[in-house]
Amino acid sequence: MTMVADRPEWLEEAAVATPEFEKAAERAASRRGFLLSLPAYAYLVLFFAVPLGIVMIYSFATRNRFGGTDLSGWNLDAYRKLGEPIVRDILFRSLWLAILTTLICLVVAYPFAYFIATRTPLVRNLMLVFVMIPFWTNFLVRNYAWRVLLGNDGLFTNISEALGLGERELLFTTSAVVIGLVYGFLPFMVLPLYASIERIDLSLVEASRDLYASGFQTFRRVLLPLSMPGVIAGSILVFVPSLGAYVTPEILGGAKTTLLGSYIVTQFLTARNWPVGASLSFVLMAVMLVATLVYFRTGGRNL
Amino acid sequence: MSSTVQPRGTTKIALTAHSWLVYLFFFAPIFVLIVFSFSDDRNVGRWGGFTLEWYQDFVEHSQLQNAVWVSVRVALLSTVISVVLGTLAALALERFKFRGRKVFDALLYLPIIIPDVTMAVMMLLFFAEFFDILESVFGWDAQKGLGSITISHIAFNISFVSVVVRARLAGMSEVLEEAALDLYATRWKTFRYVTFPQIVPGVAGGALLALTLSLDDVVITQFAAGPGATTLPVFVFGLIRRGVTPLINATSVLMLAASVILVALSLAFQQFSGRGGRPSLRAARQAVSAPSTTNTQIKEGINQ
Amino acid sequence: MSDRGDHQVSEQIAAVKLTAITKRFGSVVAVDNVDLEIADGEFFALLGPSGCGKTTTLRMVAGLEFPTEGSLKIFGDEAGTLPPNKRPVNTVFQDYALFPHMTVEANVAFGLKMQRVAKQEIAGRVQEAISLVRLEGLEQRRSQQLSGGQRQRVALARALVNRPKVLLLDEPLGALDLKLRQEMQGELKALQREVGITFVFVTHDQEEALTMADRIGVMNEGELLQVGTPAEIYEHPVNRFVANFIGQTNLLDASVVSNDTVCLANGVHIPGKSDLPVGTRVAVCLRPERAGMHPPEEVPADQQSVVGRLESVTYLGNALVYTVVLGWARLEVRRENQPGGYRPHVGEEVAVSWTLDAISVVRA
Incomplete structure (x- = not known):
């Protein structure tokens, strides 16, 4: 997968290419990709990864006398x-x-x-x-x-x-x-x-x-x-x-x-x-x- | 097609009969359901002459009507948002390398393969905790309803949209984008005039899939819905558990009709995108062979 | 059009000038310290096996890849860090990369539209470009409705309509079948003469490069080995790789004895000019069609020869190829199929001979 190299906006005039420029261009492309993914990424972390983590925490928790759940004191009772x-x-x-x-x-x-x-x-x-x-x-x-x-x-x-x-x-x-x-x-x-x-x-x-x-x-x-x-x-x-x-x-x-x-x-x-x-x-x-x-x-x- | 490949004799007869039986199995229940939705008899299994009474009941049933509108709103809203987010995600994954790409890719697959019941539990616990925080920090006493349903539908729809759009992007040569850049297009114009027109069928396919999944979901919605609002499938599911009535027959037939319209639309879209060749055949083939279908299979399967 | 004025001032300014250009992909060196000047109006070929760095070089000129190091000038202006849409060059891509959702006309007009050229002017120039490549009447077709040759013409028109200073072509004939390819070779050449634009094309097909290009640059493993006219490259290859890659050749291992003598691997000293240091391992390059063949005792006095046994004869119709086995080498000799003359039989002893100007001494 070759990618069209990206050119940092801050380098306006043409210059002799250098390894630093090449690196900067790669970083700019990488940043662009990250920014594109960011909305979905953030959404899934908040509304998918976090809920998954909560389920995991609950699976190690204990049910208390009132039907509620105590999150402190993790144990494997639920799995047992x-x-x-x-x-x-x-x-x-x-x-x-x-x-x-x-x-x-x-x-x-x-x-x-x-x-x-x-x-x-x-x-x-x-x-x-x-x-x-x-x-x-x-x-x-x-x-x-x-x-x-x-x-x-x-x-x-x-x-x-x-x-x-x-x-x-x-x-x-x-x-x-x-x-x-x-x-x-x-x-x-x-x-x-x-x-x-x-x-x-x-x-x-x-x-x-x-x-x-x-x-x-x-x-x-x-x-x-x-x-x-x-x-x-x-x-x-x-x-x-x-x-x-x-x-x-x-x-x-x-x-x-x-x-x-x-x-x-x-x-x-x-x-x-x-x-x-x-x-x-x-x-x-x-x-x-x-x-x-x-x-x-x-x-x-x-x- | 020649000679021995084609089953012959008794084998052929057996295979043909078998296929007819499979189709009978597929369509007989649906057919019976449709027929009896017009039956003028409170007993759902008995024919009592033609009537549209049950459909009228459906229209006049205010709770059902409410549920329909909740469903439609949730479906449209979650589709629009997940199409935008999913398409961006697909572009990022197919066209860029960036740190965290692999983690993102994995995270994007999880909602597709996770069992519905697990995701439902996730949503239940998440909203319980989330609303606690909202109340203690902002003093906002939030309730589950339209908002929480929509949030949970977007959480699984993003993944499906991105998978479908990615498949389309992967099939589109990157050289086209290079050509546009070479022909003086800016990045935005390259997207606007070259990339986007090429992936429109994928985006449309993803949108239809998102709509279908949103309109179909029972389990996750049940756990994300509150007293404030519930969707049609969840409401109907509740009715079914109490017993079978002609009203449910009529409602079911209407839901069926909505599904069929969506299938027809998606086939038509694929036909539209498949330039050249015999459209309907292409559409059918694509529908079966496209990677998106596999994931539809997974989702639809796992969904229940 | 100020740049056009510039280049009238000095005819010496190269259309493309690469100075110490290097491109690395991670630890892989794709293009290794290449210096190259391509003159204005030239039809230049970058030739080499796949993976030799020729396409990467072309992509750097197009702006689709940035050099890791080095200077890249287009008509005197440094362009190494410019994005492709800011360079006065256009590309004909390998599989043409026509936009499938656009008509021929829209494809050709794309570049002008992106440059915000006035509508009327676009219409005129598009028509002009379409007739230049003789595609009149196909304006409303889509690329899937075109033949391979027609697609290639669209790709050409789409690039040329922008009046680029340099036209880059990536394996332009690779996707065509043999007959069409030969036809298009002549046509491309004629087109280049007509528009007078510098053409740089990449190919792995040595015959294509020899037929079309004014000058050829031969690349291998990221290095530019030799630049020269087809005749120079064919007749005076700089090393074994170039000699082998361009055309058929016999290479006899040898070492330099003096500036006009080499010692063949069998110990025989023969005349052979080179400016390499004494003792350098070299190869004597003898093209099959330049080798003579005689009975061992009848070799003309002004020719050098080696004696071997005729192993096989391949009949090609217009020519015959004789394979002669020496104890330490194997030679091919190509003779025009003419009546009479010497026709040895398989198994006979024959002398393969050459005149001094038929051979070249190349680095091994």
């Missing part, structure tokens, strides 16, 4: 509480649901993405637009739509009754939450998968078939390894938000299926145990950071 059975159950349940959601998305999205990638450009783009639409539409509304479908007088229940399957209550179950999460995050799996499959030179598939590989062998030995970056990227994009999901379990889940996101919110809004909520938020963020690093490592940025 994460090992308690209630919290541990919630953590494992959230983890399990996030893994399940990711696997379902992967199985559903892979053939779909492959099918799109092998269409003619016109059809391909049309198909993609129709993936983009749910991708962009309001998440809350999309979850709500399932609430309507799965409700006890909803279409789903009516159909199930009509088919003689009896009154199947899906709403407020774990299944409903998984359906909602898959519905919400499927596009995040489809798009990176599509991007990585599309990039594969599909004549390799031909070559593989030519070398007597069966369809399944071709998939396992050629297609899957080559599309691995898309699989990883898509999995992280689905897994990470599923783990921290709040809206979906609130709308579609029941009291027995408390997940991490809801638990954190409860700590702040009703239980008033801010240190525990803060420490859980921090753990959640750590998971997210690790996943993001993996994502960038596998070249997800280019997908």
